[in-house]
Amino acid sequence: METGKEELRIGVFICHCGFNIGGVIDIPTVVEYAKTLPNIVCAEESLYTCSSTGLSVIKECIKKHNLNRVIVASCTPATHEYLFRKTCEEAGLNKYLFEMVNIREQSSWVHMHQPKEATEKVKDLIRMAVAKASYLEPQIEPELEINPSALVIGGGIAGMTAAMSLARQGFQVHLVEKETELGGMLRYLYELQPTGRDAAEILREAVTAVKANSNIHLHTSTLVKEVKGFFGNFDVTVQKKGSNELEQINVGTIIVATGAEDFKPVGMYGYKENEKVVTQLEFEQLLKKGELKKPKKVVMIQCVGAREKTGRTYCSRICCMVALNNALLLKKLYPDVEISMLFRDLQTYGEYEDFYHEARERFIDFIRYDPDKHPKVASKPDGKLTVTVYDVYLGAEIEIDSDLVVLSTPLVQHEDGRKLSSILKVPLGSDNFFFEAHPKLRPVDFASEGIYVCGTAHGPKDVTESIAQALAAASKAAIPMAVGKIKAEAVKASVDKDICVNCDACVVSCIFNAIEALPFGLPNVIEVNCKGCGVCAAECPMGAMQLRHFKDQQIVAAIEALLKPKKLAGLGGSFEPIILCFACQWCSYAAADLAGILRIQYPSNVRILRVPCSGRVDVLHVLKAFLNGADGVIVTGCLIGDCHYIDGNLKAKSRVDAMKKSLIALGVDPERLEIGFASSSEGQKFADMMKDFVEKIRRLGPNRLRVKEGGD
Amino acid sequence: MYRIVTKLELVSHINLFKFSAKEIAAKTKPGQFVILKVDERGERIPLTVAGADVEKGTITVVCHEVGKTTKQLGSLNEGGCIQDLLGPLGKRAEIRKFGTVLCVGGGVMVAPLHFQAKAFHEAGNMVIGVIGARTENQLIFEDKMRKVCNELYVATDDGTRGYKGLDFLKDLFKERKIDRVVAVGPIVMMKTVSEVTRPYGTPTIVNLIPIMVDGMGMCGACRVTVGGKTRFACVDGPDFDGHQVDFEELMARLKMYAPQEKLAFVFYEKGGRSL
Numbered sequence: 003m004e005t006g007k008e009e010l011r012i013g014v015f016i017c018h019c020g021f022n023i024g025g026v027i028d029i030p031t032v033v034e035y036a037k038t039l040p041n042i043v044c045a046e047e048s049l050y051t052c053s054s055t056g057l058s059v060i061k062e063c064i065k066k067h068n069l070n071r072v073i074v075a076s077c078t079p080a081t082h083e084y085l086f087r088k089t090c091e092e093a094g095l096n097k098y099l100f101e102m103v104n105i106r107e108q109s110s111w112v113h114m115h116q117p118k119e120a121t122e123k124v125k126d127l128i129r130m131a132v133a134k135a136s137y138l139e140p141q142i143e144p145e146l147e148i149n150p151s152a153l154v155i156g157g158g159i160a161g162m163t164a165a166m167s168l169a170r171q172g173f174q175v176h177l178v179e180k181e182t183e184l185g186g187m188l189r190y191l192y193e194l195q196p197t198g199r200d201a202a203e204i205l206r207e208a209v210t211a212v213k214a215n216s217n218i219h220l221h222t223s224t225l226v227k228e229v230k231g232f233f234g235n236f237d238v239t240v241q242k243k244g245s246n247e248l249e250q251i252n253v254g255t256i257i258v259a260t261g262a263e264d265f266k267p268v269g270m271y272g273y274k275e276n277e278k279v280v281t282q283l284e285f286e287q288l289l290k291k292g293e294l295k296k297p298k299k300v301v302m303i304q305c306v307g308a309r310e311k312t313g314r315t316y317c318s319r320i321c322c323m324v325a326l327n328n329a330l331l332l333k334k335l336y337p338d339v340e341i342s343m344l345f346r347d348l349q350t351y352g353e354y355e356d357f358y359h360e361a362r363e364r365f366i367d368f369i370r371y372d373p374d375k376h377p378k379v380a381s382k383p384d385g386k387l388t389v390t391v392y393d394v395y396l397g398a399e400i401e402i403d404s405d406l407v408v409l410s411t412p413l414v415q416h417e418d419g420r421k422l423s424s425i426l427k428v429p430l431g432s433d434n435f436f437f438e439a440h441p442k443l444r445p446v447d448f449a450s451e452g453i454y455v456c457g458t459a460h461g462p463k464d465v466t467e468s469i470a471q472a473l474a475a476a477s478k479a480a481i482p483m484a485v486g487k488i489k490a491e492a493v494k495a496s497v498d499k500d501i502c503v504n505c506d507a508c509v510v511s512c513i514f515n516a517i518e519a520l521p522f523g524l525p526n527v528i529e530v531n532c533k534g535c536g537v538c539a540a541e542c543p544m545g546a547m548q549l550r551h552f553k554d555q556q557i558v559a560a561i562e563a564l565l566k567p568k569k570l571a572g573l574g575g576s577f578e579p580i581i582l583c584f585a586c587q588w589c590s591y592a593a594a595d596l597a598g599i600l601r602i603q604y605p606s607n608v609r610i611l612r613v614p615c616s617g618r619v620d621v622l623h624v625l626k627a628f629l630n631g632a633d634g635v636i637v638t639g640c641l642i643g644d645c646h647y648i649d650g651n652l653k654a655k656s657r658v659d660a661m662k663k664s665l666i667a668l669g670v671d672p673e674r675l676e677i678g679f680a681s682s683s684e685g686q687k688f689a690d691m692m693k694d695f696v697e698k699i700r701r702l703g704p705n706r707l708r709v710k711e712g713g714d
Numbered sequence: 715m716y717r718i719v720t721k722l723e724l725v726s727h728i729n730l731f732k733f734s735a736k737e738i739a740a741k742t743k744p745g746q747f748v749i750l751k752v753d754e755r756g757e758r759i760p761l762t763v764a765g766a767d768v769e770k771g772t773i774t775v776v777c778h779e780v781g782k783t784t785k786q787l788g789s790l791n792e793g794g795c796i797q798d799l800l801g802p803l804g805k806r807a808e809i810r811k812f813g814t815v816l817c818v819g820g821g822v823m824v825a826p827l828h829f830q831a832k833a834f835h836e837a838g839n840m841v842i843g844v845i846g847a848r849t850e851n852q853l854i855f856e857d858k859m860r861k862v863c864n865e866l867y868v869a870t871d872d873g874t875r876g877y878k879g880l881d882f883l884k885d886l887f888k889e890r891k892i893d894r895v896v897a898v899g900p901i902v903m904m905k906t907v908s909e910v911t912r913p914y915g916t917p918t919i920v921n922l923i924p925i926m927v928d929g930m931g932m933c934g935a936c937r938v939t940v941g942g943k944t945r946f947a948c949v950d951g952p953d954f955d956g957h958q959v960d961f962e963e964l965m966a967r968l969k970m971y972a973p974q975e976k977l978a979f980v981f982y983e984k985g986g987r988s989l
Contacts (some may be wrong), residue, residue: 499849499872503727503780504821504900507976510969521880522820523900524848524871543781543976621973621980629985653973660973667987 107598158186160457233452596685617650631708745807820899
């Protein structure tokens with residue numbers, strides 16, 4: 003084995019976990035087996051490896067036997083890897099020279115009634131870990147300095163709130179606003195619900211506070227032109243409108259609070275053709291300025307240009323409430339005005355439902371229209387309007403004469419937001435709003451570290467929600483700035499420039515912009531931006547790009563260690579499929595753990611190999627598995643849309659799809675390769691997936707290459 | 715069938731081939747490309763021509779082993795044959811007397827650049843050459859370039875030889891009057907050169923070889939956006955105005971089949987199977 007020049011000295015520690023593991027697995031046999039593996043210097047068992055006694059045994063052995071690799075076979079790394087790594091460090095061993103084998107959640111708990119098979123599986127898993135450990139390398143975790151200042155882009159209510167929160171915590175804040183004055187959309191709003199406060203009042207307070215705070219450096223009429231650098235040290239170029247001069251700002255974090263604009267429904271319902279057709283925001287302006295001439299009959303139409311079949315397919319979330327509020331304001335102003343509201347699905351959640359009830363009590367008409375039969379607005383010669391609508395509940399078309407039609411239109415991304423997305427290299431979603439790293443776990447973060455989002459830049463929201471999200475974004479940004487430095491993960495991509503053929507595959511594949519191509523094509527990994535998913539490594543055709551701690555060599559060693567002895571042993575009497583399962587460290591691995599915690603039983607044929615992301619799984623790994631006789635390979639990852647690296651699982655899927663076609667060239671049935679997705683809460687689904695796959699492979703019979711002489 | 719009359723390994727994994735192809739050699743000019751197919755089931759790949767010898771009836775290409783097809787090509791030897799060779803394709807580079815011409819080439823593309831630089835030199839231009847590679851041991855054609863350039867600069871990405879990167883071009887432009895720039899090489903190189911010359915308005919010609927299938931304007935695979943318009947590199951190019959090219963799109967389009975390309979390569983290399 004070639005890991006530098008040192009001699010390998012591996013120690014294996016196997017845990018009984020009381021009866022949890024020891025009650026199913028024959029630990030003494032496993033210990034004896036481990037001793038027969040290459041480079042094993044000691045193999046020990048303990049009742050609880052994570053107890054202080056168990057940990058001190060590890061430390062003593064590291065010293066006594068001069069161990070340079072440590073393997074613990076016990077529970078899931080999700081809960082205990084940290085502890086064992088720390089123990090290794092305390093004994094002077096780099097923590098990346100530690101490898102963990104999950105024999106509880108992924109063996110004893112899921113094969114409780116098959117002690118013999120479960121014990122065989124544990125032997126396989128330990129053999130795989132020993133093989134991988136032989137190729138492990140020590141890693142250094144670099145430290146990053148964080149400049150304790152922030153850039154907040156957008157001076158609406160979200161931006162001002164975030165800026166104030168950070169400034170009050172003592173950080174320097176650069177607040178950039180493209181307009182001449184602060185306030186954004188709030189400047190056009192009137193009464194805000196549920197409190198009924200005037201937007202102008204809130205605006206005044208916020209602007210006064212921002213202007214009075216000496217930690218906030220205000221840049222109005224200013225646009226962000228360029229952002230370079232990375233988390234902790236962004237170099238931002240801003241430009242005052244109408245000036246050629248550029249200003250440089252250095253900040254540690256960035257908050258995007260660029261808001262949204264309302265959709266102008268030109269060409270719909272006579273908007274811009276008849277001045278009596280206005281948008282809800284324009285109507286609110288008339289109310290606010292007291293410029294509304296008393297109408298007799300008003301018709302409001304909801305979902306104008308929203309929830310469409312293509313393009314703006316999303317619900318703008320706030321329009322139902324805004325329309326209700328404005329209708330009630332109008333009723334208060336002129337109680338005898340008749341109002342009809344044409345809606346598709348009225349959505350007023352929580353306490354907003356009270357406003358709906360109030361509207362009913364004030365005799366506002368609610369008419370449900372059919373999205374396939376949009377209402378029609380026609381101008382009459384006298385300047386009045388006729389609205390024709392098919393009333394879904396009545397089952398008939400009705401005509402309403404009206405002297406004002408108000409159209410509720412969605413919030414949409416604006417041109418400057420689109421530009422900013424490419425300047426910051428952060429994604430927009432299919433609705434064109436800024437797209438967060440994870441809808442549940444990282445709702446105000448971008449996948450790129452040090453950049454956060456809040457307010458309507460992220461999607462339609464009311465003022466309350468925008469403020470809450472702004473405070474959340476400010477808190478997230480404050481953490482690294484308060485700490486002053488962060489320790490970066492050591493699991494990063496790195497390139498071997500002698501093997502690289504400057505094909506740019508890694509550059510294009512990295513969604514985090516962590517790889518730039520130098521002029522002559524050499525990829526340069528910007529380590530601060532690298533998240534350690536390994537997609538680039540799987541994409542690199544030459545194997546030049548590698549992910550530290552999950553190198554091809556390490557993964558292939560584990561695969562070969564699993565399969566080669568089986569191939570040598572031959573099929574024996576009856577056919578037991580050998581299934582290799584790649585599991586991403588976030589969701590599918592956690593789902594496998596949960597299956598264990600819930601004691602959901604599934605066939606013991608499955609051997610799980612942990613990878614950072616399903617997107618790390620390389621064509622080479624799958625090929626090696628089949629050439630060495632795996633009967634089935636299943637790649638598992640997070641649910642589509644939930645990938646912790648945005649699209650790693652999609653890349654894995656397209657790779658598996660492409661690979662299926664190619665397996666025929668090996669004489670391997672494409673059915674032997676599968677991809678599945680499970681969230682961390684789907685233990686049952688994971689177990690079912692394994693059960694179904696094992697059954698399918700059992701039907702297919704052994705992989706021809708497992709039986710055939712030679713092979714790889 | 716087209717015979718390989720010469721094969722030279724210039725550096726590791728970069729080979730120079732001379733194919734016997736009399737009709738093609740008679741018509742090929744700098745800037746043009748050929749499409750070849752190694753065997754019956756082979757993939758068609760475009761390669762920019764690095765030289766043509768009318769008398770001997772040969773054309774020269776220099777090829778980097780970057781995938782299954784180029785690896786397979788690299789495994790062939792002198793006397794061996796490839797199934798098909800199609801060309802010359804694309805428009806000829808505009809070669810005449812401009813005054814001072816800066817020729818920038820990177821990686822394997824220094825070879826076709828040399829074909830152009832030589833022509834510029836013969837047309838009476840003052841030729842400044844810049845050649846580069848990701849690292850020192852990947853540099854090719856240095857001596858040949860020296861012969862046709864009045865001045866030659868060498869650069870590498872990692873700084874192991876000559877200038878590190880292309881930042882030095884900015885200083886060069888401050889000091890010198892350059893009438894025309896030709897950049898042939900990696901996309902980032904062509905983009906970088908175009909950005910350096912943009913403020914000076916110096917005409918900057920880049921040679922684009924996107925994914926191609928037929929190479930004759932039928933399939934549309936090689937579409938590139940130039941000045942906001944869709945152009946086909948095979949028939950409208952391969953030379954385009956570097957200040958107008960959407961390089962980002964080009965780079966993304968080139969990687970459209972990255973998984974399939976890798977699959978073919980890994981199966982060929984590690985599995986011993988042609989897909």
